[in-house]
Amino acid sequence: MRRILTSLLFALALMPPAHAQAAADPHGYSLSAEQWALSRSGDSLIRLAAVRDAMAEWLATPHAKMRIQYSGSDAASLWAGELSDWLVALGIPADRIEKHVSADQAEDAVILEVRS
Secondary structure (H helix, E strand, C coil): CHHHHHHHHHHHHHCCCCCCCCEEECCEEEEEHHHHCCCCCHHHHHCCHHHHHHHHHHHHCCCCEEEEEECCCHHHHHHHHHHHHHHHHCCCCHHHEEEEECCCCCCCEEEEEEEC
């Protein structure tokens, strides 16, 4: 596990800054359905500003949890589940990931939030 986290941190450090920062949200990093619809791989996910920035904050925050906030729709539930699986593949332990349904959350986006 330590080697995975070290590799992820190294990859994040080498990445050039994104042309556009993650969408501003007072509670976290917004990932749109349009961004999510692109072909997914570990490399392509950490190139998404929302994922990259949330991962960097998570790595810098000891004992933090990653929260995935989504609407309660069936499609959003599937999206949150798949995103959770990808975050585990990128090195976040499953017990450090929380999924949270919010009636205020738009259906075309999820919010990644780092909680200490």
